[in-house]
Amino acid sequence: AALNEMGVHGITVSQVMGCGVQKGYINTIRGSKVDINMLAKIKFEIVVSSKEWVDKTVDTICKSAYTGSDGDGKIFVYDVDDAVRIRTGERGYDAL
Numbered sequence: 001a002a003l004n005e006m007g008v009h010g011i012t013v014s015q016v017m018g019c020g021v022q023k024g025y026i027n028t029i030r031g032s033k034v035d036i037n038m039l040a041k042i043k044f045e046i047v048v049s050s051k052e053w054v055d056k057t058v059d060t061i062c063k064s065a066y067t068g069s070d071g072d073g074k075i076f077v078y079d080v081d082d083a084v085r086i087r088t089g090e091r092g093y094d095a096l
Contacts, residue, residue: 002064003046008057010096012045021070041073047080049096 003011017038024037048057058075065072085095 002060003057006056006060008046008048008053008060010047014043014045016041016043039071047083047096049093 018041019037019039022039024035024039027034027036044061046057048054054077058077061075082091083095084091088095
């Protein structure tokens, strides 16, 4: 909701599995204890058009997602060389 309010509308959300600081948990399966270290997580992929939008988007996510507990997540920022809107052939900024 916070991203939508600030004008970020293009978001891809995926259900993924991962491990990290949370360490997982122990489950009993068919009478045997099993260490489960891959936890269900949600991955957001967001492409924005400028450094200014990167900063605003990262700040908004940090403010909205912060709980102070393990599992708050991480944000990776990297360059996207190009984008192509297949339907129209638009490239770069126009494709976003």
